[in-house]
Amino acid sequence: MHALERTCFLTLGCSKNEVDSDKMRALAEADPARLVVDDPACADLIVINTCAFITAAIEEALSLIFDVLELPRVKSGQTKVVVAGCLASRYGDELAKSLPEVKFFLPCDEELVFFAPPAPTAEAVSQASGSVEVGSEPGSARPALRTTGQAWAYLKIADGCSRSCSFCSIPAIKGPFRSASQDAILAEADQLVTSGAAELDLIAQDSGLWHSAGHDLADLLELLAERFPDTWLRVLYLYPETVSDKLLAVFDAHANICDYFDLPFQHGDPAVLQAMKRPGGASEYLRLIAKIRDRLPDAAIRTTLISGFPGESAAQHRNLLHFIEQASFDSGGVFAYSRELGTAAFDLHPQHGESLKLARQQEANDLLQSIAADKLQALVGRRVEVLLEGRDEDGLTARSRQMAPEVDALIHLPEGADAKLGGVLQVRIEEAAGFDLFASLL
Numbered sequence: 330m331h332a333l334e335r336t337c338f339l340t341l342g343c344s345k346n347e348v349d350s351d352k353m354r355a356l357a358e359a360d361p362a363r364l365v366v367d368d369p370a371c372a373d374l375i376v377i378n379t380c381a382f383i384t385a386a387i388e389e390a391l392s393l394i395f396d397v398l399e400l401p402r403v404k405s406g407q408t409k410v411v412v413a414g415c416l417a418s419r420y421g422d423e424l425a426k427s428l429p430e431v432k433f434f435l436p437c438d439e440e441l442v443f444f445a446p447p448a449p450t451a452e453a454v455s456q457a458s459g460s461v462e463v464g465s466e467p468g469s470a471r472p473a474l475r476t477t478g479q480a481w482a483y484l485k486i487a488d489g490c491s492r493s494c495s496f497c498s499i500p501a502i503k504g505p506f507r508s509a510s511q512d513a514i515l516a517e518a519d520q521l522v523t524s525g526a527a528e529l530d531l532i533a534q535d536s537g538l539w540h541s542a543g544h545d546l547a548d549l550l551e552l553l554a555e556r557f558p559d560t561w562l563r564v565l566y567l568y569p570e571t572v573s574d575k576l577l578a579v580f581d582a583h584a585n586i587c588d589y590f591d592l593p594f595q596h597g598d599p600a601v602l603q604a605m606k607r608p609g610g611a612s613e614y615l616r617l618i619a620k621i622r623d624r625l626p627d628a629a630i631r632t633t634l635i636s637g638f639p640g641e642s643a644a645q646h647r648n649l650l651h652f653i654e655q656a657s658f659d660s661g662g663v664f665a666y667s668r669e670l671g672t673a674a675f676d677l678h679p680q681h682g683e684s685l686k687l688a689r690q691q692e693a694n695d696l697l698q699s700i701a702a703d704k705l706q707a708l709v710g711r712r713v714e715v716l717l718e719g720r721d722e723d724g725l726t727a728r729s730r731q732m733a734p735e736v737d738a739l740i741h742l743p744e745g746a747d748a749k750l751g752g753v754l755q756v757r758i759e760e761a762a763g764f765d766l767f768a769s770l771l
């Protein structure tokens with residue numbers, strides 16, 4: 330009888346990667362030949378699921394790979410190392426030459442095939458290398474293990490991106506946009522809710538473009554809201570132009586759809602946006618934000634922005650600051666432009682130096698965070714409905730509909746709150762300290 334192959338998953342990067350790792354892990358757990366372990370030091374197979382979106386992510390991934398290659402069992406050849414995900418998709422061929430200690434580089438679309446039953450032996454995969462089928466569709470029915478927490482889960486509804494933002498390497502890494510089928514999404518949502526998810530966070534690179542068999546995102550949300558009336562639903566990564574009146578009406582009609590809009594505007598200056606190959610500008614975006622807040626007064630607007638894009642002038646930087654002030658974002662982040670090989674913006678001039686990019690990023694981010702913190706401060710004394718999501722060393726943690734997991738503020742509650750994880754409670758916000766809110770039970 331063969332010993333079980335102890336398999337360890339290490340995950341870097343975004344929520345989409347977490348979902349992919351969950352799926353690989355679930356397939357591995359269903360495989361009688363494997364035992365999933367958390368400690369890489371005692372594994373027989375280590376799978377590193379990587380990000381390669383920007384240079385900093387590539388450096389982080391390489392650093393982790395080098396650390397793993399230094400583990401005694403890896404050095405002695407007892408443990409195999411597989412690098413999966415975006416780094417493998419983007420640079421797998423080059424890295425295979427310089428890192429022969431890595432057994433395989435698995436691009437994103439081959440990850441699930443590797444673990445799909447019947448589990449191929451490493452040798453079988455090696456022989457099949459280059460001829461394996463592309464992985465199953467995003468969201469297709471398969472084991473979906475949640476590692477994100479006990480009360481919420483990401484639900485990936487699409488993968489890839491067909492836009493051409495000039496700074497972005499994702500379309501080259503992930504390929505064109507593909508929607509998961511409605512049936513596959515419903516099957517996975519059923520499984521997640523049955524296993525205790527009280528909130529589903531719908532993710533994709535471009536969630537607003539989801540469509541399947543004549544249905545769009547508004548139809549899908551409506552279906553999910555009716556099927557899971559006690560489950561909070563939240564949509565992440567909405568390209569601004571995909572927020573339609575129909576979508577707003579569905580948000581308005583269903584209390585369990587969180588009034589939360591994650592809109593990565595990237596900038597406010599129309600000329601910078603044009604160079605980014607993105608439509609619109611601050612005036613259109615502010616109109617959209619006003620429309621959302623008009624219809625849904627409690628809506629939280631989150632954004633991501635880029636400072637120091639090639640050619641961004643001092644005046645255009647000031648336009649970005651002005652846009653942040655006018656938009657009065659509830660949460661978000663400003664990132665310094667990262668020059669990525671293979672993207673259209675790589676060849677734009679002038680490219681700014683790191684110090685200028687970082688100084689602008691800090692100024693813009695400080696402004697955004699101070700507005701967001703003021704908004705949290707204004708919640709003190711208010712009654713809020715929250716979802717109990719977990720525990721930390723100080724007690725219970727919860728979020729309101731206006732706060733997404735992992736990226737937004739957290740509400741702390743005293744231990745002993747009379748509810749189970751995933752339960753919904755009424756609380757009063759007593760204190761705000763930065764992005765930590767402290768509440769009492771009502």
Ligand code: SF4
Nearest residue numbers: 490492494497499534
């Ligand atoms: S919409 Fe633009 S920024 Fe977002 S993944 Fe697609 S190309 Fe990248």
